[in-house]
Each structure stands twice: as C-alpha cells, then as structure tokens.
Amino acid sequence: MSERKRVLSGVRPTGPLHLGHYAGALENWVKLQRKYDCSFLIADYQVSDYADDVPRVRNAVWQVALDWLAAGLEPERASFVIESMVPEHAELMLWLTWFLPVGMLERNPTLKAEMQAIENPEDAKTKGKSVPVAFYIYPVMQVANILLSRAHLVPVGEDQLAHLELAREMARRFNREFKPIFPEPEALLGRAPRLVGTDGNAKMSKSRGNTIDLKDSAETVAKKVRRMYGGPPRGAKEPGKVEDNPIFLYLDAFDHDAAQVQNLKERYERTGVSSQELKDRLTIVLNELLEPMRERRTKYESNLSLVREALEQGTKRARTIARETMEMVRDALDLNYLRSTNVRSGDLPGPSQ
Ligand code: TRP
Secondary structure, eight states, X not given: OOOSOEEEXXXXXXXXXXXXXXXXXXXHHHHHHHHSEEEEEEOGGGOGGGTTOHHHHHHXXXXXXXXXXXXXXXXXXXXXXXXXXXXXXXXXXXXHHHTOOHHHHHTOHHHHHHHHHHHSOTTSSSOOOOOOHHHHTHHHHHHHHHHHTTOSEEEXXXXXXHHHHHHHHHHHHHHHHSOOOOOOOEEEEOSSSOOOOTTSOSSOOGGGTOOOBTTOOHHHHHHHHHTSOOSSOOOTTSOOOGGGOHHHHHHHHHOSOHHHHHHHHHHHHHTOOOHHHHHHHHHHHXXXXXXXXXXXXXXXXXXXXXXXXXXXXXXXXXXXXHHHHHHHHHHHHTOOHHHHOOGGGTOOOOOOO
16 A cells, blocks of 8 residues: 555534634645545544434534535545444444543543533533533544554644544553554644634534534625624724734635735724625635535535445445454454464463463
8 A cells, every 4th residue: 555644534423514624624634635645534423412313413424525525625535434334443442441541531621621511501591411421432432543544644623632642642552562553643733723603702613603614605605704793893994903803813714815814904903994894805705715615515416426435435445444453453452362272282271471
C-alpha cells in the first residue's frame, strides 16, 4: 500500500452538517485528501444520546455522506467509513478499556462538560436525561477509531484535543508494554477552530437552532443572515466595535477578499456601517461558498446509489485495515489462545511466569 501518512477523522451522525463543521473540519479534510491516505468516519456508535431516535441517526448517516460529497470529498481519494459496520472498533475499544484507569475519563474536561449538558440542558425547557454508559466511554471509542486505523494525523477541533491526548497516551502505553504497533497520532487543528452561532452564542449547534446548514437554499441563507445577531443595538451611522459583532467573525472565516473585510471593519469603527450592508455582503459571500456544494449535492441526491457505493467501498477498505490491526493486537496481547497451545504435547499451557 501507499507510503503516504494516514489521516483519520470523524463526525457523529446527528443531522445535516453546518458552516461550523465546514470551517472547523471539512474544508481542511478536502485539502488533506490530496496529500494523505484519508479515512473519514461516520461515528454512529457514538450517538448514544440519540438512542431513542434511531431513524434520525440512520437519516443522518446519509445526510453526512451527502454533505461530504457536496463539500468536495472524493470517495476515490478518501474512504467514507460507517463505524458500526467495522465492528473491530468495538472489539479494540474493549481491550483498551482494560488498560485505561477510570480516573482518566473522570478528569476529561470535554466529557465532563458534555455530560453536564445532557443532564442539565441549558435551555431549561427540556428535561435532563441520564447519561448512558456508552456516552461515558465514547472517548475510548474515539481512541479505538484512531488506533484501529493506525492513523498518523487526526484533524480535529479544539474541543477534541483532550480525546486525542488520550489516544496518544494509550498508543505510547501499548507500544511500550506490549508491541510497537501504533503510530503516536498527532492533532491537526483547522483554520477556524470554532464558529459562533447566528445568535451570537459561543457555538453553532443544531440543538440551539443557530446554524447555517451546508444544504440551506440561497433564500434560507439570506433569511438566516437577516436575523443574525449583529452586536448591541446601534444606529445605522453610529460607529460600532468589531469585536462585538459576530458578523465580522463570519466574514473573517469565509470572505476571500481580506482587503475588503479590513475596509469594512475600519469604516464600521470610524463612521458606522449599516447592519444591512454587512448582512448583504455576508449573504453574497456565503452563497458563493455554498452554491457549488448545492450543485454537487443535487447531482448525488438524484443518484443515491453513488452515495451508497462510496460508503460501501470506504467501509470495506477500512475493514481490511481493521482486521490487520486486530491481528497484530491479538498477537501483541498474546490472545491467540488456541494457536499457542501445543495440543500434541498433552500439556495445558501454564502461566507465563
Ligand atoms: N468525537 C468527534 C466529534 O464529536 C467525532 C469523532 C469520532 C472523531 N471518532 C473520531 C474525530 C475519530 C476524530 C477521530 O467531533
């Protein structure tokens, strides 16, 4: 196989992807697929907080694959993998849990925050849920994803760094105590680590209803931008502070004409620029970005067999690598009980010391 470094990343199938996913990950993945041996995972084992809504998960698996194709991932270059259809992920995770002290999960800041959010939703309208065991151990599943593919590089958002550190630690430990199988995976951070929501909230997320989705029509984008939070109230000709207005964060993230953005910022702080002008500009910029995606999406939506094929081929390829890795893991842990026993001698195998 190729000498190129292996890249693995993934997303949980919870619904259609939005601009936050694009800026934080997808845009980067599209570039990486040209240079590296890339696999991208639809992590359906890791949506246990949606366990009461499997039809939604199933739909999201397809939505994610469509969004990936629309965004420019090419199945000829990058494997699209459905996690649960490579059950070796679960198998490796279970062996890994043998060597993982409970304290390491208890101290994981990302996991702590997410469990908090499930138990005490901040909108206070919905009732909190209890956290499933599967959710508690999802960081270990993510470690298994990374190690199973023997990835060298893992493009992730900032919030995933704690999990990546866990993967590095597990790789080092396994390599030291058993056999050196796993590359120590390195994080690759995206260009825009986190995009604020259209309501100005710190994170774009479906549950807050503050997303702009990659599949939104031009009209929907225009409408969402019109309603966007543009900083504290201010007269059209009143100067404002750039830091207070999230519209500039979007322009910074998506407008290729940096000089024009700079010019807008200067005018905004000096003489004021109407919200209308800013929003018109942003609408144009976003629709320019999304239009080619909409076209590709339409093409694939009318030929879903291509989507299925991408998922099937990618998953099959991942499974080959997975079997190879599991073979090495079993060998390193000396788990091939039947193979190592010399039946003809008539002796049961004894303890190793
Ligand atoms: N947990 C990641 C997220 O929520 C998604 C993910 C699953 C992932 N498996 C992965 C990311 C493996 C990187 C590598 O964004």
